[in-house]
Amino acid sequence: MEEQIFRQATQKLASGGKAELENYLNSIGVSIIDYSRYAMAYPSWADGRFNEIHYKQLTAQDFDAKNLFEWKLTKNLTSFDALITHWESGEPYTSLVSSYILNNLNTYGDSQKRQLEERGIINSNSIFKNDLKNGVIPFYTFHQYKEDSAKYQLIQEHIEFKIGLRAIPYEELKYFYEYKLIPENKINDYCLVNGIKSPVPVPNEMVAIPNDLWTNPVVMLNRTDCVLIGNTQAGKTMFLASLIKYCESIGNLSYNTMNNKGSVYGNILTNAITNGRLINYTPPEEFLTLALDFRIEVSSKNLWGRNQTIVKAPINLIELSGEAFKRTFSSYDESGIPTNIREAIFNTNNNPKVYIFTIPVNEQEIMIQTSSGPMSVNAQGFYNFFIDYLQKIGKMKEVVALALVFTKWDLYRDGDKHHFLNERCLNLKNTLQNLVNQNKNIKAAYFTHSLGKVNDTNRSYTYDSADMAEIYNWLMQVIPYQK
Numbered sequence: 001m002e003e004q005i006f007r008q009a010t011q012k013l014a015s016g017g018k019a020e021l022e023n024y025l026n027s028i029g030v031s032i033i034d035y036s037r038y039a040m041a042y043p044s045w046a047d048g049r050f051n052e053i054h055y056k057q058l059t060a061q062d063f064d065a066k067n068l069f070e071w072k073l074t075k076n077l078t079s080f081d082a083l084i085t086h087w088e089s090g091e092p093y094t095s096l097v098s099s100y101i102l103n104n105l106n107t108y109g110d111s112q113k114r115q116l117e118e119r120g121i122i123n124s125n126s127i128f129k130n131d132l133k134n135g136v137i138p139f140y141t142f143h144q145y146k147e148d149s150a151k152y153q154l155i156q157e158h159i160e161f162k163i164g165l166r167a168i169p170y171e172e173l174k175y176f177y178e179y180k181l182i183p184e185n186k187i188n189d190y191c192l193v194n195g196i197k198s199p200v201p202v203p204n205e206m207v208a209i210p211n212d213l214w215t216n217p218v219v220m221l222n223r224t225d226c227v228l229i230g231n232t233q234a235g236k237t238m239f240l241a242s243l244i245k246y247c248e249s250i251g252n253l254s255y256n257t258m259n260n261k262g263s264v265y266g267n268i269l270t271n272a273i274t275n276g277r278l279i280n281y282t283p284p285e286e287f288l289t290l291a292l293d294f295r296i297e298v299s300s301k302n303l304w305g306r307n308q309t310i311v312k313a314p315i316n317l318i319e320l321s322g323e324a325f326k327r328t329f330s331s332y333d334e335s336g337i338p339t340n341i342r343e344a345i346f347n348t349n350n351n352p353k354v355y356i357f358t359i360p361v362n363e364q365e366i367m368i369q370t371s372s373g374p375m376s377v378n379a380q381g382f383y384n385f386f387i388d389y390l391q392k393i394g395k396m397k398e399v400v401a402l403a404l405v406f407t408k409w410d411l412y413r414d415g416d417k418h419h420f421l422n423e424r425c426l427n428l429k430n431t432l433q434n435l436v437n438q439n440k441n442i443k444a445a446y447f448t449h450s451l452g453k454v455n456d457t458n459r460s461y462t463y464d465s466a467d468m469a470e471i472y473n474w475l476m477q478v479i480p481y482q483k
Helices: 003-028 032-041 050-057 065-074 080-088 093-103 111-118 124-133 139-145 149-165 169-178 184-194 236-248 260-274 322-326 340-345 377-392 418-424 425-438 466-478
Strands: 226-229 286-304 305-320 355-358 365-370 373-378 400-409 444-450 452-455 460-463
Touching: 032 065, 050 377, 065 093, 065 169, 080 093, 080 286, 080 355, 111 139, 124 149, 139 149, 139 169, 149 400, 169 184, 184 365, 236 260, 236 286, 236 305, 236 355, 236 466, 260 286, 260 444, 286 355, 340 444, 377 400, 377 425, 400 418, 400 425, 400 466, 418 425, 418 444, 444 466
Parallel strands: 226 305, 226 355, 355 400, 400 444
Antiparallel strands: 286 305, 365 373, 452 460
């Protein structure tokens, strides 16, 4: 709107009131809100006789200086010098000006750009961030910035933003997978939630578990329940297979065939490990269990020194599906646990419990499907939640041990397990430490686990039991035994 037109509109207001003003504005395609904003933006046009009271009378809205400034930016009504002045005044204007300048950077001359750089309003990273937002930097070049930590971090933030918008097409996901810009589990989670095909290839000859083994799994009484908890594709099934294979290798694998389906399941797992094959994912809402009768050698004092005795340590190994695990989030009672799992593990037995949290080293967050749509939550916070959940439903009194197992350890390059714990799971570590301090009967530990040397070409592996040996020895120390 030019000043002359504004003054003509003002004459209509003076002679015929608001109704005549609106008729005139409608005829020239200007809203009464815009008229009022022009009056506040250019006081001289109204001869200094328009203020916030008049603004509210005409628009039925309170005057907001920030909104006026945003409006002026959309209309390109702010001078270069005024932009700098507003930027220097602090938030919220600093962010508004920065974004505006970046979006209009090509309209400024070299001297103006030098001023902007000297004042710190723009730099190479802020320009790069804006170019990402506007699609100037194509996604298929993202891998070229891996060595530039600042720009690569901006790329990661940009990808996270697009994940939140559910706006990543298949070809882009495929590129992110091929150049390892997004962890496989996050890509699979995204595709699962959004109902699209995942570019992550299915491993060759994945071992399928026969459907009848999922029917009415048996959780035997008077044993320790060792329960694996983790997100979808966290490596729970392969961890279980690794444990059983290790027990077999040292001659301490004894199935209790009262749970005959579990015995079959265990044999399938050990065979898969032997042949370097992976297992199909556990179906949602389901779980499998197998019963083992461990033999443990315990030492006790007598008059002649120390006596070594072989005792039994019966255990149920229970693997919960990732989807069943995620259903507990934001529940306030046991209803968060699927009925079949609730009845088998919580309501009908008082077995001692060992909980093992499987945490993939490439997992930063967990995607959860809720009634209001998909939601990403902090992975560490989710495990913290489950510990609190056990306390809330009164089941912590049955717990004898808790362990964190950092799965897919062969993918971690930044340090040892202590570094990973303190860098990625510090709050979870402190939660467990407080829990142990308050409950002297609970033991806690953390471990790494990798299946061994992985062949990326056919997604197979050569099993290495080194990690499992440490976990097994700890397990034998914390499981209650029977004389």
